[in-house]
Amino acid sequence: MMKAITLRNALAAIVVLGLILVPVYAAMIGNNFILSMATRIVILAIAATSLNLIMGYGGMVSFGHAAYLGIGGYVVGILAFEGIPSGFIQWPVALVVSALFALVIGALSLRTRGVYFIMITLAFAQMIYYVGVSLSRYGADDGLTIQRRSQFADLVNLNNKTVFYYICLACLLASVFLVWRLVNSRFGMVVQGARSNDVRMRAIGFPTYRYKLVCFVIAGTMGGLAGVLLANHTDFISPAVMHWTRSGDLIVMVVLGGMGALFGPVIGTVAFLALEEALPFVMSKTIDPYFIASGMRPSEYWQIILGPLLLMVVLFARGGIDGLLARIDRKKPA
């Protein structure tokens, strides 16, 4: 039988608890940077969670998921620029637009499979990227500064960093909950069945194309939500958010954490972004002293460690962090 207390569950619980306590810790040591970084982690974790829904459970490897971050962000940015700062309008419009884009992209992309699917989603993301680059009214390449965050009358004030953080966290937990409900529903079973054997699912009478498309649209909408939050967080939106390397980052986060595991993407996002911050710091403490004489600071070149580290994860830790923990769990005597 499944044990309740396993390393996997423990880590998920620790991560969630940690995320809940971040503002308390930040207030205690009076460090706003930690809160800002945690907000970024939480927002990207939403995007990673949505990518996990189609990639991990549905087997649809989208290499253009960052496009939805951009779409959600640009809707907020453009509406604010045109004098509509109300979040009651901005947010629903952003979600609907993201969903519409996902519908069109999905409807065409799902005609292909495997590597071709990876590449066609990338192609659509690139097209949207170039649209962003060409929006000269909205800053084109340089991006668009958002003067005011989404206004919710007197309901909530997004300018309060702690309030905004908890809103993001609530969105993340809601997203994870939604994915959990989805994958355990009849709908989710069909999608997962289609990942394992599409032909067989169709043979027993499921129109898998439609199921997968709906799944793709849901994930795109969630990605749009992450974009809305990201734009509000940085007060800025630019095409750089949609660059294909950002889509690559999202894939890395999902695979690093554990594909097809509920909390995998959250753990992966935390691990990836924390690594980006921690690696230069650790290197500056450990390796740099040996190089003082040469005047070099190896910690500036931390990616030279990060790159091979990712390769190591692929080679030796299949299934990411979650897979690693699951293997340790299984080894322990029951």
Next chain:
Amino acid sequence: MTLFIEQCLNGLQFGLLLFLLAAGLTLVFGIMDLVNLAHGSLYMMGAYFAATFTAMTGSYLGGIAIAVVATLVLGMALEVIAMRRLYGRDHLDHVLGTFGLILFFNELVRLVWGPGGMNLTLPSWLNVSVELLPGMQYSMYRLSIIIVALAVAFGLYLVVMRTRIGMLIRAGASNREMIGALGINIKLLYTFVFGVGAALAGLAGMVQAAILTAQIGMGENILILAFVVIIIGGIGSIRGAFIASIFAGLVDTVGRAVIPDMLKLVLSPSAASTAGPAISSMLIYLLMALVLVVRPAGLFPAPGQR
């Protein structure tokens, strides 16, 4: 009219450059079933090698020759150390692993050559223009790119279609397991193919470095175009990659030249100048999406990849 011909030549040159990158990529993809995002890094390494070795030897051709060999060796080493362990894995693992390699190579270049770019100066005999048609000047360098790339393409054709090793490569693209079972040293073949692909990518990088500069991350955007090309052409097919490269190069370059003018006919000048660059940048991706929607496995899929 001369402008149009010149744009077509530029498009042809860009397409052939894409082909140099795409040829290696499509072979590695078709034979080893490896999605190699780090192919763009090899392109970048080639450019930096060339800039270094030409400065070192003082001879342009000598530097290029050494740099091609250097990228060949680098590619083979990379295959033995890292890529070999990725075969047979999920495509996603390839994406993650080779993404890590991109980070590594970008940082390595920054460490060794510094954050600024590097220029590759052309010798004076290449840095001239020739009169192709009466009244039409064309850069000697671009013309020589076209000639060299066509020669490389022809050489590849001869190797792939007319030699024993080419036969093995084609067999590998159709059915990987079978040629292993027939007693071919598949490991050696893989290392060789990867090395040649790397050298071609490096060559493309060197060629481009003289037009632009050698920069960190220079391989990332063009890599995506190379992927587009091999998808349009059909994975594993050199012929497909060749036709798709030239097609894509022409569409991209000529589109950039023609579309803004065409839009001016139907839109206001300001709207046309905004939409023009966007539409022409999108054109190549639009082309790919169209091809995939109509023919989900590309135009000329290799026999085993259908």
